[in-house]
Amino acid sequence: MAGKTLFDKIWEKHVVNNVEGGPSVLYIDRHLIHEVTSPQAFAGLKARGIKVARPEKTVATPDHNIPTMEQHLPIHDELSRFQVNKLKENCEANGITMYGLTHPYNGIVHVIGPELGLTRPGMTIVCGDSHTSTHGAFGSIAFGIGTSEVEMVLATQCLMQSRPKTMRINVEGELQKGVTSKDIVLYIISQISTGGATGYFVEFAGSTIRKLSMEARMTICNMSIEMGARGGMIAPDETTIEYVKGREFAPKGAEWDKAVAEWRQLPSDPDAVFDKELTFKAEDIEPMITYGTNPGMGIGISAHIPKVEDIEKASQNSFKKSLQYMGYQPDEPMIGKKVDYVFVGSCTNGRIEDLRAFAAFVKGKKKADNVTAWIVPGSKQVEKQAIEEGLRDILEEAGFYLRQPGCSACLAMNDDKIPEGQYAVSTSNRNFEGRQGPGARTMLASPLTAAATAINGVITDPRTML
Amino acid sequence: MPIDKFVTLESPAVPLPIENVDTDQIIPARFLKATTREGFGDNLFCDWRYDKNGQPKADFVLNDPTYSGQILVAGKNFGSGSSREHAAWAIGGYGFKAVVSSFFADIFKNNALNNGILPVQISDAFLAQLFEAIEKDPKVKIKIDLENQSISVPATGISEDFDINPYKKKCLLNGYDDIDYLFSIKDEIAAWEKAAQ
Secondary structure (H helix, E strand, C coil): CEECCCCHHHHHHHHHEECCCCCEEECCCEEEECCCHHHHHHHCCCCCCCCCCCCHHHCCCCCCCCCCCCCCCCCCCHHHHHHHHHHHHHHHHHHCEEECCCCCCCCCCCHHHHHCCCCCCCCCCEEECHHHHHHHHCCECCCEECCHHHHHEEEEEHHECCCCCEEEEEEECCCCCCCHHHHHHHHHHHHCCCCCCCCCEEEEECCHHHCCCCHHHHHHHHHHHHCCCCEEECCCCCHHHHHHHCCCCCCHHHHHHHHHHHHCCCCCCCCCCEEEEEEEHHHHHCCCCEEECCCEEECCCCCECCCCCCHHHHHHHHHHHHHHHHHHHCCCCCCCCCCEEECCHHHHCCCCCHHHHHHHHHHCCCCCCEEEEEEECCCCCHHHHHHHHCCHHHHCCCCCCCCCCHHHHCCCCCCCCCCCEEEEEECCCCCCCCCCCCCEEEECCCCCHHHHHHHCCEECHHHHHC | CCCCCCCEEEEEEEEEEECCCHHHHCCHHHCCCCCCCCHHHCCHHHHHHHHHCECCCCCCHCCCCCCCCCEECCCCEEECCCCCCCHHHHHHHHCCCCCEEEEEEEEEEHHCCCCCCCEEEECCHHHHHHHHHHCCCCCCCCEEEECEEEEEEEECCCEEEEECCHHHHHHHHCCHHHHHHHHHHHHHHHHHHHHHH
């Protein structure tokens, strides 16, 4: 019998039962909730007269719909304030811990889970947000769910899920200077498309992945949903264990030793078989940038936008529609293009390492006058650390301003909206039409590319400035 | 919330021959501030459907009186992006009971099924035939038979079978939802929890 994959091991340990000819009932270890996708679930429970089954396994944080300035004041947008208050009300009524605005643990749900040690190897983790895949970086099965499923987890701590197929994506070799984990994942998506991993759970492996920090690994797993995958994961190793150790909710003492011993058993067996396996070379990867309106429309920054005839015939109309939205022509270069906004933040690239990389790059330089920059930490803890490490001072000297944490311009539910027709280089995860505000035009890139672009005022290859 | 039963549906269809229709197009994030499930249908495809003054754009299919019906036929990779169930609520709220495409994003598919909306995944070739049939006759009816897992255009005689998870099929045919099932095995879950600790 073939060995087991990381995915198999965790999945099998969490199956309560298998419905004949149907999905499995999967037990959920950690449930994270936020203000946008939970109110209807609580209302559903109330209508059915059901109580939350395991309130201690759910943690809440408002993040999607909050301002990133003056968070100590009441939220001025009435609907946003109502939604954030509703979360508080629902958590209080059901005994769920919530880290509200200004709480030292508040932040983007996928940033605070790992930093508090709520996210650990071997767990099943869900949240009503597709970027829950981020937590897979710890060697957990983590995926986004809809609100009906949030209700299921609140009601029973279980979910009905069909077992996805497994895929392993290996990345081997040395990365070029100026190439980050964001570029790795944008490169993979550009190669396999936004539907390339639909139906699969992806394990990222290989020598390049092994060398990445936990935060860099989170960026990759975060965007596994953008290749259509149900989730992404990376086997736990010493880097993982070192990261989790000592965090607020990490096991301590004898519990810790027991947990670590279990985590060491999780990596895929050498003879494990995946339904699909792909391998990419690290040296083929340049700093990446997107030119279109889905995350699969990415190219190396020195490349030209594809020609219409290079696109599969059936997709040519969608390609043209996308370029029209962006105001671009086929076969144009990306370098030197106009930029109005730079956004650094989100659950993809809003962690301390991202802010460090950005700050180190802009240190001693000046932001271009034509660029409005929004630098948004992923959590209160990231904000605090950025201030303590002196990153905020460096940013301010270079003409930048550190805002307060939240999802911000990644999905522009709050006031952080890119105006219609304007161009933004964004470290977030989606460049869909209108994602960053109605009519906004988004180019996804790494914090380094964002930094180089913010300084030069036009799209810039960060390697030319390193 | 119990879902509407879905057995068969025969209706004209609204064609949307665009690939990779993502959840931000289906329902833009700025409309996610509601705390109930109602009202999202008014903003379905909002930025394609209305100009910035809120006036309907004549060139968008939902504003074209030629097309109507309870079936949306869309280009491949429909529903990619966010896990927001608001996308399914918007489609259901508008009045669609089924979405037909040659490829669906996973989370969207689950969300649709959990709301009694049937995602019908067909081949690229059959999708092209459907678009062609609708172009020739915008009022042509498409028939979806869940029991037999078949989709057809009775007027032209074309048909194709589709797959659906047998459990989900049973749920839709009977109007059950997953919470009904999970709640019925509550004791089993509690016993499993105890054993796992």
